[in-house]
Amino acid sequence: MATTQSGGRKHSNSTRHIGATDNVKGRAGRILAKAADNGTYETAKEQETAVLVSVPPRRQSEAQTQEYLDELAFLIETAGATATKRFVQRLEKPDIRTYVGEGKLAEIKAYVQHEGSSMVVFDDDLSPSQLRNLEAELLVKIVDRSLLILDIFALRAKSATSRTQVELAQYQYLLPRLTGLWTHLDKQRGGVGMKGPGETEIETDRRIVRDRIAFLKEKLEDLDKQAHTQRKTRGGSIRVALVGYTNVGKSTLMNVLGKADVFAENKLFATVDATTRKVVLDNRPFLLSDTVGFIRKLPTKLIESFKSTLDEIREADLLLHVVDISHPGFEEQIQVVNDTLADIGAADKPVLLVFNKIDQYRPDEAEKDPFGEVHEAEDEESAAPRPPLEQLQATYMAKLHDPVVFVSAQERTNLEELRELLSKRVAALHQQRYPYQNADYEQQ
Numbered sequence: 107m108a109t110t111q112s113g114g115r116k117h118s119n120s121t122r123h124i125g126a127t128d129n130v131k132g133r134a135g136r137i138l139a140k141a142a143d144n145g146t147y148e149t150a151k152e153q154e155t156a157v158l159v160s161v162p163p164r165r166q167s168e169a170q171t172q173e174y175l176d177e178l179a180f181l182i183e184t185a186g187a188t189a190t191k192r193f194v195q196r197l198e199k200p201d202i203r204t205y206v207g208e209g210k211l212a213e214i215k216a217y218v219q220h221e222g223s224s225m226v227v228f229d230d231d232l233s234p235s236q237l238r239n240l241e242a243e244l245l246v247k248i249v250d251r252s253l254l255i256l257d258i259f260a261l262r263a264k265s266a267t268s269r270t271q272v273e274l275a276q277y278q279y280l281l282p283r284l285t286g287l288w289t290h291l292d293k294q295r296g297g298v299g300m301k302g303p304g305e306t307e308i309e310t311d312r313r314i315v316r317d318r319i320a321f322l323k324e325k326l327e328d329l330d331k332q333a334h335t336q337r338k339t340r341g342g343s344i345r346v347a348l349v350g351y352t353n354v355g356k357s358t359l360m361n362v363l364g365k366a367d368v369f370a371e372n373k374l375f376a377t378v379d380a381t382t383r384k385v386v387l388d389n390r391p392f393l394l395s396d397t398v399g400f401i402r403k404l405p406t407k408l409i410e411s412f413k414s415t416l417d418e419i420r421e422a423d424l425l426l427h428v429v430d431i432s433h434p435g436f437e438e439q440i441q442v443v444n445d446t447l448a449d450i451g452a453a454d455k456p457v458l459l460v461f462n463k464i465d466q467y468r469p470d471e472a473e474k475d476p477f478g479e480v481h482e483a484e485d486e487e488s489a490a491p492r493p494p495l496e497q498l499q500a501t502y503m504a505k506l507h508d509p510v511v512f513v514s515a516q517e518r519t520n521l522e523e524l525r526e527l528l529s530k531r532v533a534a535l536h537q538q539r540y541p542y543q544n545a546d547y548e549q550q
């Protein structure tokens with residue numbers, strides 16, 4: 107796996123289990139850890155293996171379904187496990203009780219038991235009762251999309267703020283699920299003819315978790331105030347933020363533009379903490395920030411608890427929206443990013459669209475038949491057409507009424523063009539903000 111600018115930071119997953127959420131403290135943390143950490147039904151394994159399950163809507167194409175599963179497998183790999191099998195069931199909507207139907211569940215169970223899989227991972231969020239039912243039925247660790255993403259965030263978060271944010275999101279995830287985890291794990295406890303097994307304990311745990319959530323929120327508010335004061339000392343500088351889907355090359359661009367040494371690698375959510383650097387273009391300084399990437403179906407609670415990190419985006423004067431043009435789903439990724447920006451209240455920011463990884467982009471080849479007629483290559487079913495880059499650029503510029511730029515951060519291609527465009531935008535923002543200063547400057 108290509109790792110650039112790793113700065114010596116390596117993540118070791120060998121002794122860690124997905125969902126172990128080791129940073130969640132207290133009794134609730136122990137319950138969660140016990141739930142995830144195999145005490146009851148899992149055999150210790152060097153490498154955890156995962157079975158992926160998706161319930162796509164009927165109208166979704168097979169290519170798209172596989173692309174989403176590829177992403178889920180990539181998330182699993184980033185978290186340190188291996189996806190060994192995929193189960194797909196087309197339903198209008200997931201089963202309210204067990205997410206998949208009865209037959210499919212039996213199929214999954216047979217596979218999991220036969221192969222000794224460590225966990226079953228669902229490409230959606232499960233309701234607390236679905237989680238409980240699936241756990242009882244499949245007898246292995248059940249991981250949904252939120253838990254998986256939280257897990258990766260916990261692994262990556264380094265600063266006090268992002269660690270607190272992740273912990274808050276973990277507790278918020280845990281709170282409605284306490285009953286299931288508790289009753290399931292405490293099988294010895296009776297409960298016949300009683301109000302319910304461990305009711306008081308569940309209440310106590312809920313209180314502990316609620317207290318912790320309140321404490322973490324307060325702590326974040328303090329950290330927020332500190333950060334706000336720090337940001338004030340940045341004065342009136344123009345601020346530019348790199349935003350985009352995860353793994354598109356934001357940090358790599360930050361490194362080449364900002365001469366920074368930010369961790370970048372071919373895994374999802376390499377960056378969770380924002381980094382800011384001063385950049386000077388044409389004698390005009392501005393601040394450039396690298397930010398956490400977005401992903402489809404990003405849990406809303408996670409977005410909320412990442413408020414402080416996302417302030418970096420909300421307070422920016424210009425967004426560099428980085429797109430991985432070599433990804434088959436890049437257009438949907440653009441949409442996901444735009445939707446997420448709208449969710450966090452940053453939809454109306456000026457944007458410069460930067461298409462990255464052009465070195466990896468392969469346009470569709472036009473083929474000539476024996477009679478010399480030219481045909482567009484027929485690709486696998488419903489794969490999006492991949493026109494030449496020039497055509498894509500023209501389409502996007504016409505659509506946005508704005509220049510867009512195509513680069514390769516890795517190969518350092520077209521970076522001059524990007525710098526020029528960026529410099530012009532920064533100059534315009536500067537002029538907007540300090541009209542008199544610029545007028546004075548011109549008079550001299």
Ligand SMILES: Nc1nc2c(ncn2[C@@H]2O[C@H](COP(=O)(O)OP(=O)(O)OP(=O)(O)O)[C@@H](O)[C@H]2O)c(=O)[nH]1
Pocket residue numbers: 108109110350351352353354355356357358359369370371372373374375376377378398399400462463464465466513514515516517
């Ligand atoms: N082929 C190619 N790979 C690139 C290019 N730019 C970045 N990469 C690779 O893409 C992967 C992701 O790059 P990052 O810079 O970590 O991406 P990011 O957007 O910061 O990702 P997150 O922080 O995880 O959201 C790394 O393996 C980079 O080396 C490019 O122009 N071409």
Ligand SMILES: [Mg+2]
Pocket residue numbers: 356357358369370376377396397
């Ligand atoms: Mg990054």
